[in-house]
Amino acid sequence: xxxxxxxxxxxxxxxxxxxxxxxxxxxxxxxxxxxxxxxxxxxxxxxxxxxxxxxxxxxxxxxxxxxxxxxxxxxxxxxxxxxxxxxxxxxxxxxxxxxxxxxxxxxxxxxxxxxxxxxxxxxxxxxxxxxxxxxxxxxxxxxxxxxxxxxxxxxxxxxxxxxxxxxxxxxxxxxxxxxxxxxxxxxxxxxxxxxxxxxxxxxxxxxxxxxxxxxxxxxxxxxxxxxxxxxxxxxxxxxxxxxxxxxxxxxxxxxxxxxxxxx
Numbered sequence: 013x014x015x016x017x018x019x020x021x022x023x024x025x026x027x028x029x030x031x032x033x034x035x036x037x038x039x040x041x042x043x044x045x046x047x048x049x050x051x052x053x054x055x056x057x058x059x060x061x062x063x064x065x066x067x068x069x070x071x072x073x074x075x076x077x078x079x080x081x082x083x084x085x086x087x088x089x090x091x092x093x094x095x096x097x098x099x100x101x102x103x104x105x106x107x108x109x110x111x112x113x114x115x116x117x118x119x120x121x122x123x124x125x126x127x128x129x130x131x132x133x134x135x136x137x138x139x140x141x142x143x144x145x146x147x148x149x150x151x152x153x154x155x156x157x158x159x160x161x162x163x164x165x166x167x168x169x170x171x172x173x174x175x176x177x178x179x180x181x182x183x184x185x186x187x188x189x190x191x192x193x194x195x196x197x198x199x200x201x202x203x204x205x206x207x208x209x210x211x212x213x214x215x216x217x218x219x220x221x222x223x224x225x226x227x228x229x230x231x232x233x234x235x236x237x238x239x240x241x242x243x244x245x246x247x248x249x250x251x252x253x254x255x256x257x258x259x260x261x262x263x264x265x266x267x268x269x270x271x272x273x274x275x
Contacts, residue, residue: 020058020081024088026240027060027122034236034246035122035268036064039149042227042270043118045070052116052141054105055124059085059098066094073116075101075108106137115143122151126160126210135222139273147227150269153235155209156261162205168192178206211261219271228270235266 036045043049047069053061056074058081065072066089076082082102089095101108119142128134142148153160161178163171171177171192178185182203189199212231219226231249238244249264 020084021088024058024060024084026237027057028063029240030237031061031122032064032067033239035061035120035149035151038228038230038268039118039147039270043145043147045118049118050114050116050143052113052119054119054121054138055127056085056100057081059089059100061120061122062098063089063092066092066098069094069097071097073099073101073113075103075105077104078102105134108141110140113141115146116141117143117146119146119148121149123153125150125215126152126155127205127208129208131208131210131215132218132222135218135224139222139224142273144275145272147270147272148224150215150267150271152210152215152267154261154264154267155211156258157263157265159265160209160261161202163202165198165202166192166194167198168194178202178209182206211258212264212267213257213261215267215269223274224271225274226269227272228268230268231260231264232266232268233263237266 039045045065045068049065049070051062051065051070051072053072053074056062056076059074062072062074074085079102082100085100089098119138125131138148156179158175163174163178166172166189171189171194177188180188185206186199186203189202216226231254232246233249234244234247236246239246249260253260253263
């Protein structure tokens with residue numbers, strides 16, 4: 013397990029940098045991010061992704077199931093000059109009331125959609141919070157990529173660096189995790205990711221079925237987040253690879269999308 017998975021402040025800082033340097037510039041190719049922008053982040057964790065939006069004076073709302081992560085977010089962000097424009101909620105997204113929250117210009121899900129059960133249901137639900145001209149940003153690791161199973165969170169040093177073994181049948185995967193000394197809680201978490209992990213093709217099928225339009229799409233050979241994590245410069249996926257269904261999942265470490273609803 014990498015230090016960033018136990019040091020939440022380090023993870024928070026990594027989120028700040030990647031969202032500031034890569035996510036917002038990507039989104040702004042379609043919509044401006046200004047002090048008038050209302051942003052909702054689903055699965056906000058400690059709130060690092062929201063900092064660059066607060067820096068621009070946006071009205072930002074973050075929601076996460078984890079009360080401890082929301083409490084950390086409050087601690088990390090309490091001294092931000094635009095803290096008064098921030099709303100943090102420890103709750104299930106399905107409990108959110110669009111009448112009370114209002115609608116948003118931008119909804120972001122960064123490394124979140126691959127953890128959500130029944131993604132089709134979620135896509136139908138979340139559109140009620142989107143303004144008519146609003147957009148949703150998704151960033152996620154395609155399931156079949158070398159670490160699409162998030163096995164880097166393993167405590168076992170070998171398993172945390174072992175690519176692709178999350179693609180093994182569930183029984184064998186569980187056996188290896190158990191043999192490697194992972195806790196039952198960690199094993200359950202990794203098996204849940206195996207259940208909800210999403211490929212590029214399935215994500216696009218869900219978008220089509222739930223009536224969304226892909227406005228921008230970018231695949232990365234080297235994830236932008238690896239710059240702050242591993243000092244590796246991001247590399248966009250080669251166009252010829254990006255066009256090959258299924259295979260592109262195995263060597264793309266990140267997928268960025270901006271989508272809008274069809275009217």
